Amino acid sequence: MDGIDLLRWVHSKLAADSALTALVDTRIYMDSSPQQNKTYPIVVISDLTNDDLNTVGGRTCIIHDVSVQGVDIAGGYDSVSAIAARIDAALQAQRGNFGSVTVLQSMRQKSYHYPEDANGVHYLHAGGVFRIIAEV
Numbered sequence: 001m002d003g004i005d006l007l008r009w010v011h012s013k014l015a016a017d018s019a020l021t022a023l024v025d026t027r028i029y030m031d032s033s034p035q036q037n038k039t040y041p042i043v044v045i046s047d048l049t050n051d052d053l054n055t056v057g058g059r060t061c062i063i064h065d066v067s068v069q070g071v072d073i074a075g076g077y078d079s080v081s082a083i084a085a086r087i088d089a090a091l092q093a094q095r096g097n098f099g100s101v102t103v104l105q106s107m108r109q110k111s112y113h114y115p116e117d118a119n120g121v122h123y124l125h126a127g128g129v130f131r132i133i134a135e136v
Contacts, residue, residue: 002062002136003050005099010045010066010106010132012098013090020086023079024070033071041072041079043087048129062101062134065109069127077113080126084111091130101134 007030014020014028020043027033027042046067053061068091070083094106113126 002100002134003047003064005101006062006064006103006132006134007045007047007066009096009098009101009103009134010068010091010130013094013096013106014043014045014068014087017086017090020083020090023083023086040074041070041083043068043070043083043127060135061104062136064132064134066130066132067127068130069112069125071123071125073121073123077124077126080113080124084113084126084128087127091128101136103132103134105131105133107131 011028011030024041024043027039029042030045033042033044048065048067050062050064053063068087070080072079088108091106092108096103108128109131111128116123116125
């Protein structure tokens, strides 16, 4: 699937950023994170929307809005803000190939941060929504 390769491209760009991996190690997850024995902070990649650009000759491009965020339970917003800055550095204005896709453009559309309380745990989130356009 083209969309899965696009998300794998995002994952590969993040995993290649040594400053980001210094903050989160290898804890970069697609769609969700493991629920047991979880160590923080983490990065979560989620596909929000996707569209095909079609021509008479067939589909030529895919356009995805992808949420990429740091999540932590300690360290306050300083921790997730540093992660969000590295996410932006790794993905903003990037191009490349992965599997069946050639990424033509990756641009942040918005940034965000918010708290979350779940099951007695206080989580902090910070990240951005990136619009990624790829040839297939």
